[in-house]
Amino acid sequence: MKRPNDNRDTAxxxxxxxxxxxxxxxxxxxxxxxxxxxxxxxxxxxxxxxxPDDAVEATQDAYLKAWRGLKGFRGDAQFSTWLYRVASNxxxxxxxxxxxxxxxxxxxxxxxxxEAPGGTEDRASVLIDxxxxxxxxxxxxxxxxxxIVLRDVYGMSIGEVAERLGISETATKVRVHRGRKKLKEMVxxxxxxxx
Amino acid sequence: xxxxxxxxxxxxxxxxxxxxxxAKRHLSRCADCRNELRxxxxxxxxxxxxxxxxxxxxxxxxxxxLVEIPSRESRLDTVRAHVARNRKVYAGAAAAxxxxxxxxxxAAVLRNRGRTRSRWATA
Numbered sequence: 001m002k003r004p005n006d007n008r009d010t011a012x013x014x015x016x017x018x019x020x021x022x023x024x025x026x027x028x029x030x031x032x033x034x035x036x037x038x039x040x041x042x043x044x045x046x047x048x049x050x051x052p053d054d055a056v057e058a059t060q061d062a063y064l065k066a067w068r069g070l071k072g073f074r075g076d077a078q079f080s081t082w083l084y085r086v087a088s089n090x091x092x093x094x095x096x097x098x099x100x101x102x103x104x105x106x107x108x109x110x111x112x113x114x115e116a117p118g119g120t121e122d123r124a125s126v127l128i129d130x131x132x133x134x135x136x137x138x139x140x141x142x143x144x145x146x147x148i149v150l151r152d153v154y155g156m157s158i159g160e161v162a163e164r165l166g167i168s169e170t171a172t173k174v175r176v177h178r179g180r181k182k183l184k185e186m187v188x189x190x191x192x193x194x195x
Numbered sequence: 196x197x198x199x200x201x202x203x204x205x206x207x208x209x210x211x212x213x214x215x216x217x218a219k220r221h222l223s224r225c226a227d228c229r230n231e232l233r234x235x236x237x238x239x240x241x242x243x244x245x246x247x248x249x250x251x252x253x254x255x256x257x258x259x260x261l262v263e264i265p266s267r268e269s270r271l272d273t274v275r276a277h278v279a280r281n282r283k284v285y286a287g288a289a290a291a292x293x294x295x296x297x298x299x300x301x302a303a304v305l306r307n308r309g310r311t312r313s314r315w316a317t318a
Contacts (some may be wrong), residue, residue, distance in 0.1 A: 025265065025269075027265045027266065030262070030264070030265050031262045034258065034261045034262055035258065035262075038253070038257065038258060038261055039249055039253055040246075042250075042253050042257065043248070043249050043250035043251070046250040046251050047245070052251065052254060056254055056257055059257060059261070060257075060260060060261065060264075063261045063264055064264055064268075067264050067265060067268060068268070130241055130244060130245065130248060133238065133241045133242065134245060134248070134250065137242075137245070148242065152239055152242040152243065153242050153243065153245045153246050154246055155243065155246070176206075177206050177207060180206035180209075180235065180238070180239075181206055183238065184206070184231075184234055184235060187234075187238060188234050188238075
């Protein structure tokens with residue numbers, strides 16, 4: 001799984017020593033660990049859930065589970081990978097409870113086509129604005145969004161995504177495939193009218 | 196491979212799958228598909244870049260609520276341990292309370308019956 005890679009503290013910066021201190025109940029170490037990781041974890045939850053309040057709750061659930069589960073973390077996976085798994089489970093679980101609460105939302109979200117840039121042969125049309133992509137991802141229907149976020153943003157395998165979403169690998173592949181097509185249409189337009 | 200088939204496999208092709216000879220051959224002679232492929236590749240690159248970008252401003256108070264998880268859990272553990280240690284005492288107290296409540300209800304019922312009988316006797 002791919003992890004964030006920028007100048008500020010990230011989940012990658014978490015050392016095994018820090019984790020050991022957390023396991024021993026060192027609250028200062030926990031604070032350090034949270035400060036290094038919570039922005040990324042919140043971003044993951046927000047990308048899946050879209051709603052900031054739900055993302056806050058999912059982030060809190062994820063860290064509570066992480067604190068309780070740290071003793072069971074054997075270190076055979078990267079800490080960031082493990083933390084993202086915990087966080088994506090918390091976000092998907094929140095997504096399911098929200099679906100039960102607001103059933104009408106399922107698949108009925110506004111599907112907004114963003115204004116497409118220039119013509120097919122225009123090399124600049126292939127360039128992508130990251131903010132625009134983030135915006136398109138936000139309005140992608142929920143069932144596609146979760147699959148695309150886990151697979152294409154956080155680099156999970158099809159098997160991992162299927163496990164988290166509680167669907168088969170075949171269904172996951174279909175969601176990812178359709179999600180990419182819809183997202184591409186939203187960012188660049190369908191392209192059909194160009195032929 | 197015809198144009199429609201190629202268009203259908205492009206989302207997976209862009210990530211390295213479905214790279215058959217027929218697909219490569221179609222791409223070599225179809226500018227539309229090459230363009231679409233570039234778009235998918237760029238979009239997938241952009242998506243992978245998102246993981247290092249914040250998705251939005253982190254709400255105030257989130258960090259503090261996460262940092263205090265160990266102390267909150269520790270208080271909860273203390274309560275749980277106390278309840279576990281004194282389970283028999285709490286169970287006994289609960290049984291006694293149920294007994295007292297039952298006796299009170301029984302007494303009230305008996306008193307009520309007594310009043311009803313005396314009313315009948317007077318009538």
